[in-house]
Amino acid sequence: MIIIDQIKQYFWFVFGVIGVVFFWVGVWDGIGYLPYLENPLLSLFLGLFMFGMSKFVFRDADPFGSETEKEVSKVLRRVHKHPQKHEFHIKYNDHLKKAQVHMKAQKIKNIEKGFVVFEENNKEIFVPFNRISEIIHKGKTHWKR
Structure with a gap:
């Protein structure tokens, strides 16, 4: 996809x-x-x-996707290193569930090239940057696509 x-x-x-x-x-x-x-x-x-x-x-048409990915990567790295990362939630589109999924930022295991890796129930969930739609801090939007 x-x-x-x-x-x-x-x-x-x-x-x-x-x-x-x-x-x-x-x-x-x-x-x-x-x-x-x-x-x-x-x-x-x-x-x-x-x-x-x-x-x-199509306001966000970026032919190479580099600017958006750099921005998402930068924000995710800041959230991952934040001392109170338990206050952050990451919202992304799951095509299998056909729904918006909220994940706690403290479940972030790693940030790789183009993906954020969550660990849930001893399983790794790879989410591409282009599916991340919003980062929420204390119930308010911290970053939005």
Whole structure:
């Protein structure tokens, strides 16, 4: 499922880039190499529409996912080293249970590249960073995607 999510992110990133290209074709009065986009106004409005859709519908579209993962990793490491980490909860999407799951931060065993590892009932649960939706401290949102 991670690969499908990444493909979706890449698709919408490319969709937004194509929107920018169409926008500039319209702005610079490109006499189009595409037969339907010879009219610069049509090209301009189509590009603006595509650019707007990709920006507003998919705000967190990060084609490489590096910034979000770095941010999640940084916050999780701070929580893991925090002296009162029992006051923190991590909320993530579980695709098998099809629900949001809350885990206590004191159950964090390790933070690996792209994953946080929880230990529960002598079993390790690997949760990818892209599934973590929120970190809660004393009932209030500490970090949210």
